[in-house]
Amino acid sequence: MVGMMGAGKSAVGRTLAQILGVPFIDSDDEIERAAAMTIAEVFARDGEAFFRARETEVIKRLLGGGPRVISTGGGAFLAAENRAAISRAGISVWLRADLDLLWERVRHKPTRPLLQTADPRGTLTRLHDARVGYYAKADLVVDAHPDYTLPDMAKQVIRALKTRPDVLEEIN
Numbered sequence: 001m002v003g004m005m006g007a008g009k010s011a012v013g014r015t016l017a018q019i020l021g022v023p024f025i026d027s028d029d030e031i032e033r034a035a036a037m038t039i040a041e042v043f044a045r046d047g048e049a050f051f052r053a054r055e056t057e058v059i060k061r062l063l064g065g066g067p068r069v070i071s072t073g074g075g076a077f078l079a080a081e082n083r084a085a086i087s088r089a090g091i092s093v094w095l096r097a098d099l100d101l102l103w104e105r106v107r108h109k110p111t112r113p114l115l116q117t118a119d120p121r122g123t124l125t126r127l128h129d130a131r132v133g134y135y136a137k138a139d140l141v142v143d144a145h146p147d148y149t150l151p152d153m154a155k156q157v158i159r160a161l162k163t164r165p166d167v168l169e170e171i172n
C-alpha cells in the first residue's frame, strides 16, 4: 500500500490482509519496534534522512518474505530505490484520497512529524502536490471515499488485484 498520510494504508492494509489470510506488516510499525521509539522521536532525534534510510532497509527486508500485505509510510514511494524494490517483489497499490478526506483523517492526530507546522493543512497540500506524481507510478490505484468502510476499501483493492493475471490464482 502506498499513498499519502491518512489515505488508509495501515487501516485498509490490515483489513485486506485479514480477508486474504496473509500476514500484515506496516513499515512504520517495524521501524518503531526496531528503534524502540515512535516515528516522531526518530525524526526528532536522528532526523528525516536517518528515518528514510531505515525505511528503505525495512521495506527491502519485508519484501523478502512470503505473500503478505505491506503498508508503507507515506513518503516511502518517493524514493526510486524503494519503488524499484517494491516493483521487483510485489504489486504497489496507491490508495488515492483527496485533500479534504486526508485532512479529515490526519487533523486530530499529532503523531505525524511532517505536519507539526504552523499551517498543517497547507503543509499537507504541498506534500500532496509534490508527491502525487510519484504515487501515480504505482501498479494499481484505488480511490478512497468518505463513505467507504475499511472492508469496502479492501474489496476494491482485491478487485484491482484481480486485474493482474499474475495474482489472480493466488487470491481466488
Ligand SMILES: Nc1ncnc2c1ncn2[C@@H]1O[C@H](COP(=O)(O)OP(=O)(O)OP(=O)(O)O)[C@@H](O)[C@H]1O
Residues within 6 Å of the ligand: 003, 004, 005, 006, 007, 008, 009, 010, 011, 012, 028, 071, 072, 073, 074, 075, 105, 106, 112, 148, 149, 150, 153
Ligand atoms: N475507509 C476508512 N473508513 C474509516 N476510517 C478510515 C478509513 N481509512 C482510514 N481510516 C482512518 O483514517 C485514519 C488514517 O488512516 P491510516 O492510519 O490507515 O493512514 P495511513 O495511510 O497509514 O497514514 P500514514 O502514512 O500516516 O501511516 C485512521 O484513523 C484510520 O482508522
Ligand SMILES: O=C(O)C1=C[C@@H](O)[C@@H](O)[C@H](O)C1
Residues within 6 Å of the ligand: 004, 005, 028, 039, 072, 073, 074, 075, 076, 111, 112, 113, 114
Ligand atoms: O508522509 C510521510 O512522509 C510520512 C508518513 C508516515 O507514514 C510516516 O512514515 C512518517 O510520519 C512520514
Ligand SMILES: [Mg+2]
Residues within 6 Å of the ligand: 009, 010, 011, 026, 028, 071, 072, 073
Ligand atoms: Mg500508516
